[in-house]
Amino acid sequence: MQTDVLIVGGGPAGLSAALVFGRARKRVLLCDAGTPRNAAAVGIHNFITRDGVSPRDFRAAAHADLGAYPSVETRAVGVVDVVRAGDRLSVTLEDGTTVSARRVLLATGVVDVPPDVPGLAEAWGTSAFQCPYCHGWEVRDRAWGVLASTDAVASWSLVLRGWTANLVLYTDGASLSADTSAKLDAAGVPVETTKIARLHSEAGHVHHVELADGRTRPCDALFLHPAQRPTALVVRMGLELSEAGLVRVDDQKQSSMPGVHVAGDAAAHPQGAVMAASAGVFAAAMMNHALTLDDVAGRLR
Ligand SMILES: Cc1cc2nc3c(=O)[nH]c(=O)nc-3n(C[C@H](O)[C@H](O)[C@H](O)COP(=O)(O)OP(=O)(O)OC[C@H]3O[C@@H](n4cnc5c(N)ncnc54)[C@H](O)[C@@H]3O)c2cc1C
The missing domain is CATH 3.50.50.60 (FAD/NAD(P)-binding domain)
Structure with a gap:
């Protein structure tokens, strides 16, 4: 299978990014393992218009929003690896499927270590x-x-x-x-x-x-203030980390692996649902600019 963008993680960061890509008419596949960081919380607070919503209802509402955009596909599956393959990225899913993507957004959150x-x-x-x-x-x-x-x-x-x-x-x-x-x-x-x-x-x-x-x-x-560690996928991909153990990104939210961007808790402090959503929107817009400019350059050549 081929896609413009593969998003790993269906929390506030990944879901918000998927909305941006859907509205920008890019093909996007969002894969989520279903282990959100706030799974134990009764409600999410400080997210205006959603104050107190349960994590489950938040995700259900987000999936309903995404349903309006035909180029967005979501799958409940983990991603086990991402490697570069020429000018694309090869993504291996837990079910053995391989997906070829032009860019990847990691929105995998972090693992709390209480x-x-x-x-x-x-x-x-x-x-x-x-x-x-x-x-x-x-x-x-x-x-x-x-x-x-x-x-x-x-x-x-x-x-x-x-x-x-x-x-x-x-x-x-x-x-x-x-x-x-x-x-x-x-x-x-x-x-x-x-x-x-x-x-x-x-x-x-x-x-x-x-x-x-x-x-x-x-x-x-x-x-x-529990300690945190990066998710298994981030470790496997060998991405460069900051002193705080977060994925190091540039001003386009791109990591040390070209074409792989990171948004949400995985790359940020302070952390919170609305901040992760905002980072997902920003990263998606930057990625969409780059993809569209590549397309336009290809057509004009
Ligand atoms: C107990 C608790 C309560 C909280 N309450 C609030 C609150 O009230 N308000 C607030 O603003 N913030 C709250 N937070 C913080 C908030 O939950 C996070 O900041 C926010 O969820 C980060 O969003 P994210 O999209 O970056 O990551 P997450 O929400 O953690 O989502 C990451 C997703 O990526 C998936 N994933 C990871 N690895 C893979 C893989 N290899 N393949 C596929 N999928 C993968 C996970 O399964 C998960 O679904 C709370 C946190 C905790 C721990």
């Missing part, structure tokens, strides 16, 4: 979150914990005071610098340096933190 805290996985997305802008409003003024084992994350956590005055910082056994501790003290944020034994929750809703010395602290929501 710390090894017992009970955290059960609460992830329901009452343990990565972003106060996304989920702070719903638990405003409640008892919050923030998990911060480095000075950088501990300093970031001061921003959480905007949502609640009832904030406790847990270092899970790590020590903070005297400077950071003084800032937290001045902001009225108590610091617990004892290791966390378990996060206790019911149906995903945290109610207290148990410390290794047996003490407990009430907690309705826990915020943290």
Whole structure:
């Protein structure tokens, strides 16, 4: 099979890009493995006109929009490899199919690597979150914990005071610098340096933190900054990464492999659904310019 563009990933970035290509009359195949980063979240917030929509409904609405454009095809299938083949790209799908594309857009997101805290996985997305802008409003003024084992994350956590005055910082056994501790003290944020034994929750809703010395602290929501790693496909393709572990892209969102562009969380900080959607639109427009100018040059030659 041949296509103008193959998009890997059907999250906000890939879906928004597919809309641009459909409206620009390019043939596009979007392949999605169906493992969105926000799968555990009840709703997506901070996306105007969509505030609070479930990740599943968001994707369903996007697929309905794409249905209006005959040059857009979507498939629920993973992509296992992308290699250059002359002036095109050869894409291998999980089902063994090979697709030849003029350009590829990777919108594969990132993989969160949460710390090894017992009970955290059960609460992830329901009452343990990565972003106060996304989920702070719903638990405003409640008892919050923030998990911060480095000075950088501990300093970031001061921003959480905007949502609640009832904030406790847990270092899970790590020590903070005297400077950071003084800032937290001045902001009225108590610091617990004892290791966390378990996060206790019911149906995903945290109610207290148990410390290794047996003490407990009430907690309705826990915020943290999980480490991230690139997706398996990005690693396999050997794309150049930034110090932060994100795919390095140029001002056209093109990666170190010519013809392969990257949009969304895979290449960006800060991260969020509307920012990923915006990056997908931008990357698609840049790719469409290049493709159309190639076509025009070919016809005029
Ligand atoms: C718990 C949680 C809650 C969040 N809540 C919010 C919120 O309320 N508001 C907000 O703005 N942001 C929120 N975010 C962040 C937001 O989800 C991301 O910024 C956004 O989803 C990034 O979009 P993306 O398109 O780059 O990647 P993703 O949404 O992660 O989509 C990537 C897609 O690529 C697919 N994929 C990966 N590899 C392959 C492959 N090899 N082949 C085929 N498909 C592949 C995956 O299956 C996935 O469907 C939340 C994140 C988390 C973890």
